[in-house]
Amino acid sequence: MARTGADLLVETLVDNGIDTCFANPGTTEMHLLTAMTRNKALAMHLCLFEGVATGAADGYARMSGKPAATLLHLGPGLANGVANLHNAKKADTPVFNVIGEHAIDHIRHNAPLTSDIEGIARPVSRYVETARSADGIGDLAATMLADMAGPEGGIGTLVAPNDVVWSETAASAIRKNSLPRPEFDxxxxxxxxxxxxxxxxxxxxxxxxxxxxxxxxxxxxxxxxxxxxxxxxxxxxxxxxxxxxxxxxxxxxxxxxxxxxxxxxxxxxxxxxxxxxxxxxxxxxxxxxxxxxxxxxxxxxxxxxxxxxxxxxxxxxGVTAGEPHVVEKPALPAAGAITPENLGRLLANRLPDNAIVVDESITSGVHLYPMCAAAGAHDWLTNRGGSIGYSLPVAIGCAVACPDRKVITLTGDGSAFYTLQALWTMARSRLDILVIIMANRSYRILNNEMSNIGAGAPDADSVPMISLTDPEPDWVSLAKGHGVEAKRVETTDQFASAFAAFASVRGPRLIEAVL
Amino acid sequence: MARTGADLLVETLVDNGIDTCFANPGTTEMHLLTAMTRNKALAMHLCLFEGVATGAADGYARMSGKPAATLLHLGPGLANGVANLHNAKKADTPVFNVIGEHAIDHIRHNAPLTSDIEGIARPVSRYVETARSADGIGDLAATMLADMAGPEGGIGTLVAPNDVVWSETAASAIRKNSLPRPEFDxxxxxxxxxxxxxxxxxxxxxxxxxxxxxxxxxxxxxxxxxxxxxxxxxxxxxxxxxxxxxxxxxxxxxxxxxxxxxxxxxxxxxxxxxxxxxxxxxxxxxxxxxxxxxxxxxxxxxxxxxxxxxxxxxxxxGVTAGEPHVVEKPALPAAGAITPENLGRLLANRLPDNAIVVDESITSGVHLYPMCAAAGAHDWLTNRGGSIGYSLPVAIGCAVACPDRKVITLTGDGSAFYTLQALWTMARSRLDILVIIMANRSYRILNNEMSNIGAGAPDADSVPMISLTDPEPDWVSLAKGHGVEAKRVETTDQFASAFAAFASVRGPRLIEAVL
Missing domain, CATH: 3.40.50.1220 (TPP-binding domain)
Incomplete structure (x- = not known):
């Protein structure tokens, strides 16, 4: 088989440290996809929605310290990934997006999927480039990756026209070094x-x-x-x-x-x-x-x-870092209803050692972070970009980067809906993630924010527009539909028992904790 | 309660013919939301993902001939709606997006959700404006709506900073007329x-x-x-x-x-x-x-x-349009497995009169369109933008625009995943939609396209990246999780019986037809 621009790009990615790609490909990405799946140095994960892929790349880089690639389909596919790229940008996470594009000559024909890909990329990318030749695509990608690892950081989006990646090339992949990152003053x-x-x-x-x-x-x-x-x-x-x-x-x-x-x-x-x-x-x-x-x-x-x-x-x-001290854990909650505080007490006592916590708990989370200070060593990830729907995808990236660690995702039901397709990739890629849905059946934060910001108290007309009742989502069924085992719990005892069961096995599980 | 820029905007929308809004609001949209819910001339529909809102607005305008509004949260919320705005743009559908923005003075502080909203809007919008004052927001919106109805058409995106919509104003809503649309030559x-x-x-x-x-x-x-x-x-x-x-x-x-x-x-x-x-x-x-x-x-x-x-x-x-002629319907299929051809035969015979069919069947659909020519009068909607995940949201808009007609959505399982949250809005808004998932457990089209485009035959490495097996989605559970009753069928008889049962009742239902 002839070596193409797609092969050169993939070799370049691998030579410059990329080992993971989160993909949702279409026709224009077929050459890129097969070049990627042929190269065993690149682990591929299929996502059913692009925001899952970009969020996963964010989580991967947060835990591994290096970017993952995404492979997305033209402008609309990239657009679906923009919200989580926004979060990655604000978190200073490097992500390398490879976006398929029509063959260069086809673009002027304004086919259904023709769009301004660079325009869609720019608000979330520090580096946006469109490859112009198979011979040049490797150098372009290597330069972008070196820049992303350098003083400015940032997200890179490489637009790869179809004829560029399907054309043959003899160019070699090259490795480029980055300028050093800034030092403290x-x-x-x-x-x-x-x-x-x-x-x-x-x-x-x-x-x-x-x-x-x-x-x-x-x-x-x-x-x-x-x-x-x-x-x-x-x-x-x-x-x-x-x-x-x-x-x-x-x-x-x-x-x-x-x-x-x-x-x-x-x-x-x-x-x-x-x-x-x-x-x-x-x-x-x-x-x-x-x-x-x-x-x-x-x-x-x-x-x-x-x-x-x-x-x-x-x-x-003239001082030095101290030693770990013994921290008293908060008391376990009494039997009864699940509250944010009770959840905090349970997690502080039961968090597995070396866990990675992806926190998107928002209103329910006020007790979780401080109480878990008393738990064993763990990582705590929060959202610097504020676009909700980040935690399930980010958890995927964490689990891929750290396959030996348990990932715990804490999210409200409103947030989880934006990227619930992440559950399927957790099952497909057999990731060790325990998702905890804190099901308050509303965009609870907006109940407070409406008055806070002076828009009046929620009333009979506005409450339905910020609530998730009628119908209430059923996260056990949603998880099952994506191939993930789940349990609904309504008391602290039920939560503790489901958590113990799910934390002790590998693989994705979900707890719907009704608050 | 003081009359604000938000109230003026809503009055202007209503006076210029907007009667429906598909919303997924956040903090920066609270004044807009309460102004909207107070104005009884505007029907509000809550969506749990922004691509559902923009696709619904597309469907609404296709069937009603006039734009609906969307209400979305800042740049990332708009970005989540861009893929279906791309489809609307290519379908020449007008959509009026109202996007909340931070108060003008807050933007320079680069808060977590600060982003280039106009930059995100531009690739899919003909008109992009940011309101600068409460007094001026009505005139701005009326001008945009007049332009959208005029010779050029197009999508309008109005960015509404928080202080603009929360400030008081005494300005009146005005109605603007459009220039005429083009005539034939x-x-x-x-x-x-x-x-x-x-x-x-x-x-x-x-x-x-x-x-x-x-x-x-x-x-x-x-x-x-x-x-x-x-x-x-x-x-x-x-x-x-x-x-x-x-x-x-x-x-x-x-x-x-x-x-x-x-x-x-x-x-x-x-x-x-x-x-x-x-x-x-x-x-x-x-x-x-x-x-x-x-x-x-x-x-x-x-x-x-x-x-x-x-x-x-x-x-x-010197000729005139003829009269309707009697069309022979294709024979009903024999009992057995469900194939695209069998589905076509069934639908041609069983399609309810006056149905609206939203067709995203792609590979399974080759028989559906021609065979249904023999059915009673109906509308057939297809995707001119090529970004998959359009049909469930578009069906919402059709059902809102035409509450007395049955909407039938035909989609593959790969496509349906992009915007499956649409199912929840179908239940919440009690919409008369029957979703048919043609479950082939793959991005079937890519099986053909990979070879077509010269990227080689699908092999053991690449097939998993274009297939939805391992795990197989379970659409009955996914529907149940969103509050929609569903049935899985595997034979033509089972399909016919589920179709008859679901077509005869009002409200959202889903059939997972395993192909």
Whole structure:
């Protein structure tokens, strides 16, 4: 069989570190697909909806530290993946999208699927390129991958016209090196220490894509030495925690709680974090969460290595990271109805060691994160992009990247509906994921937000538009339809027993916890 | 309660003919939502995924002739609706999208959900505007709606920042008139008749958004008078047919069949149709389907009224539309396995009078359209945009627009997965839709396309990436999970009995026909 542009592209991806592809291909991707399935260095996962593929690539990169590829069908296929690419972009996750396109000469004929693929890609991609020749597609992809791993990071979208990938080529795959990622600002270490020595009115805010296991120990040591407050951003793409590590308090999601928490802060050092802002604008409330006049110093950008930056501060202070301490777990809940608090107590006690928690719990989640600080070592992933429907796909990527770890997904029923097709890929790829649907039968957050934002109290007309009753979804049937075993539970005892059963076996399972 | 920009926008929509909105709102849409639910002239339908909302708006406009609104949450919410907006754009369907945006001052803070909404909208929208003031939002919307109904048509996307819609205004809603739609080219009538008088080597090709019930009678009269061939485009957004009307042959989807069908055509008159092109480019095969050198004359643009154009030709020829004739229905199938042909025979005999058929059958559908020509009067809707996942949402819009008609959706299981959340809205809004899933457990079309396009025969590595086995979806459970009653059938008898039972009751039902 002749070697084509598709083969060259796949060889280039593999030579530049890509080993996984989440795919939903169509006719224009057939050459790419067969080139991919022929190359055994690339593991392929079929997704039944493109938002599943892009979210899975996000999760894969968060856990493996390197991008996965997606393979999507023309402009509309890419568009279906844009919402989770938005989340990946905000999480600073690299994703490499390969998008099939009509043969170059066919585009001017305005066939049914002709569209402005680059235009669809641009709002979520730092790098958008259309390959023009089979000989050149490898160099183009290698350059994009090197840029994505470099100082700026970002998502790359490569549009691959059909004649480019079906044409023969003798060009060789090449490996390109990236420019180094940014470092922390060594020149501000002294000033940072001075800033943090204002006691509790000074805050060390850490966050962005990755808070490593050692980082909370370092932050805690710095806090003990300076008296500063330590906070994590409201959402962090990946945080290693638990196992006796100092608990990290997050800046609250709710604007009033966030403003209140930060009201006495006068000076801030940002390490990996951004100047905290409100999720939405609310009439009469600020967009920026820090008090006016608070002094802000940036120690390190989100793409710099957080741990190294904190180490420099600690070293200058002459302190070192402490040891794990014994954390008392919260009491198990009494028998009875499932509440967010009860769920938190159960999970804090029962979370499997080394679990990966993908948290999209929103309103139900307020107790889960703080309580699970008392659990064994685990990773906690949250959504920095705010587009709901991220957690089931991201869980797929986590499970593919870390096949020996249990992935736990916490999501509301409203969120889960956007990308429920992820359940099928969990079954197809035999992924070790336990999905917990916190079924409150509504877009619960909107019950609060409607009044918060001044649109009036929910009434008989508006409540049906933010509720999932009539009919109530049946997640046990939805899971079964996708080939995933599931159980509905309505009490803490039933939850504990289903969780114990499902956590002890490998493979995808789902618990519908009726709140 | 103070009257806001949101109220002004809703009053303007209603005054300009919008009576239906398909919504999936979030925090930034709360003022819009409550203004909409307060205004009883606007019927609201909740969708659990944005592609359902945009597809429903497409179906609504195809059947009612006027746009519906969508209400979607910021850039990612709009992005989730882009694939079905692409299909609507290609079907020349007007859709009016209202997209919430952060308060203007909040945008620069780059909050989690901040994105380039206009950039996401542009590839699928002819008109993209961001409202800048509460006083001005009504005028802006009225202008967009007038443009959408005018000569160019197209989709409108209005970005509505939160402070614009929550601010008070005393401005009045206004009604704007549209410029007239294009007319057929009266100057070419004589030349068109001359062109069509070449016997079977001349073709009258009709199509685009709407083939009215009278059009096939007129085309048939023209054919009898001139000897020309009559063909419809491969996909037509809406075609009224059946009930004794002359059958309209469509240009085949498959490039080889299409080229073969058109190989002897030397001259063509396009009435509403475009110069036929291949769906995809295939190595060694043409993009344009007509033989080289064929003469093409355009009688009327897609947005002109097809029936008037055909009437002019018939009148000039001195012929008139004939009467309905008795069409012999195909024989019912023998008892046995369900095949596409058997399904066609069953539907041709059992289709309820006045049904609306939304056809996304792709590979299974080759027999359905021609056989149903023998059924009673009905509408047949096909996808001009090629992005699969269009039929379940479009069916919602049809059922909302025509509550007294039975809507039948024909779809493969691969296609149905993209927007399966549509089932929930069918239940919530109590829509009279019968979904038929032709479950072939694969992206069957790709089994053919892989070889067609020269990517090799499907093999042990590639087949899993285009098949829906392992696990097989269970559509009865998927339907149940969304609150829709369903039945799985495996024989023609079982199908006939389930069809009879479900067609005779109102409300959503689903048949999983295992092929």
């Amino acid at each position: 060594r020149s501000v270490v002294g000033k940072a220490i001075e800033t943090l020595r204002q006691g509790e009115t000074s805050a060390l805010v850490i966050g962005a894509p990755f808070i490593s296991a050692r980082s909370p120990y370092l932050a805690d040591a710095i806090s003990r030495a300076t008296g500063c407050t330590v906070l994590a951003e409201a959402a962090v793409a990946r945080m290693q925690r638990g196992g006796g590590a100092p608990a990290l308090e997050r800046i609250p999601f709710h604007v009033d709680l966030a403003v209140k928490r930060l009201q006495d802060i006068r000076s801030v050092v940002l390490a990996g974090a951004r100047d905290p802002v409100a999720f939405f604008a609310y009439p009469g409330r600020p967009s920026r969460l820090l008090p006016e006049g608070a002094e802000v110093l940036t120690l390190s950008a989100p793409r710099a290595d957080l741990e190294t930056a904190l180490e420099a501060i600690a070293s200058e202070l | 009266r100057s070419v009538v004589g030349k068109a008749i001359e062109t069509l008088r070449q016997g079977e080597t001349s073709a009258l090709v009709i199509g685009a958004p709407f083939i009215s019930a009278r059009s096939p009678y007129l085309a048939d009269a023209i054919s009898r008078a001139t000897g020309c061939t009559v063909l419809a485009e491969a996909a037509v957004a809406r075609m009224q047919r059946g009930g004794g009307a002359p059958a309209l042959e469509r240009i085949p989807f498959h490039v080889d069949l299409a080229v073969k069908r058109l190989q002897d055509i030397r001259s063509v008159v396009l009435a509403g149709a475009r110069d036929p092109v291949a769906f995809f480019a295939y190595p060694g095969r043409p993009s344009r389907l007509l033989p080289e050198g064929a003469e093409v004359l355009t009688l009327s643009a897609p947005r002109a009224d097809l029936e008037t154009a055909l009437e002019a030709i018939a009148s000039e020829l």
